[in-house]
Amino acid sequence: MAQTSKNIAIIGSGLVGSLLAIYLRKKGHSVTVFDRRPDIRTIKFSGRSINLAMSNRGWTALRKVGLEDPIKQIAIPLDKRAMHVNDKPVYYQKYGKEGEAIWSISRGILNKRMIDLAEEAGTVFKFNEKVWDVDLPGAKIYTGESEKGEWQEYQFDVIFGCDGAFSRVRHKMQRRSRFNYSQNFIDVGYKELTIPANADGTHKLDKNSFHIWPRGEFMLIAMPNIDGSFTCTLFLPFEGKVSFESIKTEQEAKDFFKEYFPNVRMEIEDLTKDFFNHPTSAMVTMKCYPWTYWNKVALVGDSAHAIVPFYGQGMNAGFEDIFVLDQLMDKYGDDWDAIFDTYQKVRKPNADAIAELSYRNFVEMSSKTADPKFLLQKKIEKHFASTHPEKWVPVYSRVTFSDKPYADALAIGDQQEAIMQKVMQTPNIEDKWDSKEVEEMILGLLGDQ
Amino acid sequence: MAQTSKNIAIIGSGLVGSLLAIYLRKKGHSVTVFDRRPDIRTIKFSGRSINLAMSNRGWTALRKVGLEDPIKQIAIPLDKRAMHVNDKPVYYQKYGKEGEAIWSISRGILNKRMIDLAEEAGTVFKFNEKVWDVDLPGAKIYTGESEKGEWQEYQFDVIFGCDGAFSRVRHKMQRRSRFNYSQNFIDVGYKELTIPANADGTHKLDKNSFHIWPRGEFMLIAMPNIDGSFTCTLFLPFEGKVSFESIKTEQEAKDFFKEYFPNVRMEIEDLTKDFFNHPTSAMVTMKCYPWTYWNKVALVGDSAHAIVPFYGQGMNAGFEDIFVLDQLMDKYGDDWDAIFDTYQKVRKPNADAIAELSYRNFVEMSSKTADPKFLLQKKIEKHFASTHPEKWVPVYSRVTFSDKPYADALAIGDQQEAIMQKVMQTPNIEDKWDSKEVEEMILGLLGDQ
Structure with missing residues (x-):
């Protein structure tokens, strides 16, 4: 009309x-x-x-007014997380299926x-x-x-x-x-830092990854820019033992990065200067x-x-x-x-x-990523989803790579969680997480709903 | 200091x-x-x-600065609820033990x-x-x-x-x-109305009661004043079938009171005038x-x-x-x-x-007072509390007649509710609500905590 x-x-x-x-x-x-x-x-x-991470819903809205292509020119697709754990090689987690990505802008x-x-x-x-x-x-x-x-x-x-x-x-x-x-x-704040481009304009880290340095109560992330730099964000509690409040001097800032982010600290530009010049923002x-x-x-x-x-x-x-x-x-x-x-x-x-x-x-990233039981649960979900992609769409995919209502994603996610709570009570689940028995159990529980 | x-x-x-x-x-x-x-x-x-209903905490604060006595002179003690259900005689529920009352001011x-x-x-x-x-x-x-x-x-x-x-x-x-x-x-508003004193200055309803006309989704209450009048409050949804929104004319207001409050409507002064002159307030x-x-x-x-x-x-x-x-x-x-x-x-x-x-x-008054199961539960609690007053202080008493922290009242109330949920699952509970079996069951459940 x-x-x-x-x-x-x-x-x-x-x-x-x-x-x-x-x-x-x-x-x-x-x-x-x-x-x-x-x-x-x-x-x-x-x-x-x-x-920003532009995903399906953002692109849909831009496409309608002919802006998908012009905006994609200033965006970089990220098809995976790159997890940086100290003393281990970087490992990668694909976000979705082939061709699915979020876009860093x-x-x-x-x-x-x-x-x-x-x-x-x-x-x-x-x-x-x-x-x-x-x-x-x-x-x-x-x-x-x-x-x-x-x-x-x-x-x-x-x-x-x-x-x-x-x-x-x-x-x-x-x-x-x-x-x-x-x-x-929330009791966690954030601060922007920068990893500059190499001299030749290329990226210092893998360009098509969302980089995460998870550290339990806090974490650092980095997302690429088209000029070869990365915008980093440090998420850290405002108060407490390791917190923005507890880092008051340049030396304390240096020690903090040396202890928790030894492999990336040398890449960050003006680390201590930016740490104190940039504001600590609330969420x-x-x-x-x-x-x-x-x-x-x-x-x-x-x-x-x-x-x-x-x-x-x-x-x-x-x-x-x-x-x-x-x-x-x-x-x-x-x-x-x-x-x-x-x-x-x-x-x-x-x-x-x-x-x-x-x-x-936020709760999951802060407190669960170190919990072996939680990681096992995620592994089982992923395994089942890859075996039965039509029966199990992960909440992340539903939110990020579909136009289906967020409310449905939440409701379906809650159902999936209820199923997994039962699955995780299976004796010796860690030994048979990829077994036919577990697969049948999930199929049965899905059928009950 | x-x-x-x-x-x-x-x-x-x-x-x-x-x-x-x-x-x-x-x-x-x-x-x-x-x-x-x-x-x-x-x-x-x-x-x-x-x-206002001044209860223990209010009096404690007034007593400390010597104001309990002067303020009691402008207050009326209410030791019970008076429940007005159409086509039934008024029935009374004591608030607490002998001597316990809330005070209308x-x-x-x-x-x-x-x-x-x-x-x-x-x-x-x-x-x-x-x-x-x-x-x-x-x-x-x-x-x-x-x-x-x-x-x-x-x-x-x-x-x-x-x-x-x-x-x-x-x-x-x-x-x-x-x-x-x-x-x-909340989606319910309220409006003040008045029941004036008798010509000789006495109260038209029992003076030492908190009067309630419960009607499921809405209710009328009346509390006495020292001049012989009652301040009435009509609680009614803002929108819906029976609501402030649905009462737009004097005739609609009259019909509403005639249908739902036939026994008190004649006592209320300037009913239709006040209904439209007084504001509808939100909570x-x-x-x-x-x-x-x-x-x-x-x-x-x-x-x-x-x-x-x-x-x-x-x-x-x-x-x-x-x-x-x-x-x-x-x-x-x-x-x-x-x-x-x-x-x-x-x-x-x-x-x-x-x-x-x-x-x-609010939820309880709106939706549960008509539920026979809920009323039975309350009856069982009351019976048990009167048999074992040292083991079961009702939440209402803990809030109203004690100085114990509200947070404790809430926590203990939740424990009591959990116990009663189990008790209510007893087969034929309606026939043996005051039996030794139920009493022993509650004692056992209390012991588990």
């Missing part, structure tokens, strides 16, 4: 805001994007970002490119313009130099809040009665409901559902929001009440599911 | 704010209380309050009295003074006519946020990183952490832990916060870091526990 052209404001020029602008321009709407920060294309990027490069594309599509960007208040029923926004200074009023037909985990737009909704909201920080799971106000205002992406990054799905989930919104606009035309109400009802359970899966991955 | 006199601000002149002022004056501090609203003693009360009358008492103790009250911002590390507050107008700055040594579920002080803390926060509204569970900022700022009462009212513990929990703070001031003297850090660590698990218990009571 066609839509009448509306005058639409998007708050936030991040990845979700700029992709939404492109979608809305395709539908013929006037689009103005406000951002309180300067144009990211004119400044040095912050040194506090984790590289620098957030800064992608965001700049997306803003370029949105601008080419006719979006008006207003950078350095701070939104201080939103009149939700009136679809008005108020901007100005400071919260207490003079404000300018803008009237729109529809407003989208794409202003991230600490959204001003949501903040306004949050003060209303019957608005459910939660923000929960939050944010949930809220409702996501919309009448037919006037909707939250999209992190402003509606911020998640911890351990499933690599934050951007993908936000892009999928847009893909779903677009389908609902096709379906409901000018009935923005129906568009917004269906949008929040469809997306909320999926957002909750990927929040839960992401949090569980 | 004695404390050096400090210059202390309290934000909020509600029950918790005014009692805290009295405590702090006893310790010799200068106390200024700010409230954005007018002096409650000068205005008509709002018509949106549920009567009008929020308005209590709050006025508490402000009087705080003022007599030397507290300075600044009404109609709106706090717009708080400098947490600087312990400064900023007030003014409007958020955008001129502000006045005040410097204090310590600030207490006693400004309720929608606290401005907490709001300021909430924008900081690593502040955990949640607000969850929220609010949790957050941390509750304090350095040695400068602390949240007390609803600003730290708002709960739904179905256990009658909101005010009691807030008063207990103050009682605990006072003990910690005695213990740690001028070490406000220790006072605040211990306060939040001690109180947080108890606040979470009473939030959970209150929410469960």
Whole structure:
């Protein structure tokens, strides 16, 4: 169904805001994007970002507006994890089937490119313009130099809040009665570090791997950039015996890397300088409901559902929001009440599911990767999945390489876990993990469901 | 340990704010209380309050500063529930043992009295003074006519946020990183109604009962006031077949009361007028952490832990916060870091526990009171508790008539529930609920723990 052209404001020029602008321009709407920060294309990027892992849902949303190919040019496919354990050779774990990969992209490069594309599509960007208040029923926004200074009023037909985990737009909704909201920080923080390219521009580590140095309570990861460098992220508890709090001097930072990351520390550029210059960032799971106000205002992406990054799905989930919104606009035309109400009802359970899966991955990475029983369970699952691929799709694949709802992935994952809990109680399971008996047991348990 | 006199601000002149002022004056501090609203003693009360049920924890906190007797003069003891089921005589359930009661107090009358008492103790009250911002590390507050107008700055040594579920002080803390926060509204709202006194000033219903008209998805309650009236509260879903949303006209309101509350509707004053004049209020569970900022700022009462009212513990929990703070001031003297850090660590698990218990009571009242199996279970518990009072203290008594931590009540309640789940699986339990066999079974299960 066609839509009448509306005058639409998007708050936030991040990845979700700029992709939404492109979608809305395709539908013929006037689009103005406000951002309180300067144009990211004119400044040095912050040194506090984790590289993005674009997977199936992200590509699906980009493909719809013809952006899959241009964005793939700034992305690198990773088809496997590279696990770095001290005193052992690196070992590799394939992510999925042949041809399945996640794609590493620098957030800064992608965001700049997306803003370029949105601008080419006719979006008006207003950078350095701070939104201080939103009149939700009136679809008005108020901007100005400071919260207490003079404000300018803008009237729109529809407003989208794409202003991230600490959204001003949501903040306004949050003060209303019957608005459910939660923000929960985890006790682990992260810090960005860099492995530069070789002199000839090639990568110092395998370019098509997601590199992980798991160390129990903490870990280092590295993802490749197209300039030959890697963006590394150190995840470490804020407080405790080995923690950001406990590393206060350059010597302590050096000792920490020497002890835990001896094989990579020499590759990291400006290790101790960056360690103290780059901020230590926190990670939050944010949930809220409702996501919309009448037919006037909707939250999209992190402003509606911020998640911890351990499933690599934050951007993908936000892009999928847009893909779903677009389908609902096709379906409901000018009935923005129906568009917004269906949008929040469809997306909320999926957002909750990927929040839960992401949090569980954090727990799994922190505390289970060293547990032999857990590793055996994963080995059995993998073996069974390769024998019966039609009967057992791993949750990771369902999340990363399919368009099936996140909520289904969570539910099916819980069923699989219940089955595996029973399987793991089999006496001497470690000796017969790949036996016909175990295979038959799983088949039987699957049949019971 | 004695404390050096400090210059202390309290934000909020509600029950918790005014009692805290009295405590702090006893310790010799200068106390200024700010409230954005007018002096409650000068205005008509709002018509949106549920009567309070003061129980053991509340009295303990009042007793410490000599207020038990003066406040008992404006309270009425309720030693039982009076259950009103249509077409059946009223039946009574004792709350506890002989002499145990909860006390009904009008929020308005209590709050006025508490402000009087705080003022007599030397507290300075600044009404109609709106706090717009708080400098947490600087312990400064900023007030003014409007958020955008001129502000006045005040410097204090310590600030207490006693400004309720929608606290401005907490709001300021909430924008900081690593502040955990949640607000969850239930789908049921409430509305205040009144049963006036008889012409001779006596009560129209039994004065020493907490009156309940349970109707499954909704209910009416009534609590006595000292002037002979009852404050009634109608709890009803916001949306749905029978809901606030579905009652739009005076006729619909009349029909609703005629169908569900035929025996009390004639007693209620201005029924249809009040129904539409009084606001429909929402109920929220609010949790957050941390509750304090350095040695400068602390949240007390609803600003730290708002709960739904179905256990009658909101005010009691807030008063207990103050009682605990006072003990910690005695213990740690001028070490406000220790006072605040211990306060939040001690109180947080108890606040979470009473939030959970209150929410469960809501679920229980909404959906289980009509379930014969549930009622049988309660009957068995009561029978066992009366036979073995030293082995089985009901959770309600532990919460309401003891000073034991809420967290213990929750944990012991969960153990009791686990035992009862097993007991309820006994074949023909309905025929032998008071048998020796069941008694022995419970004793055995208690012994296993």
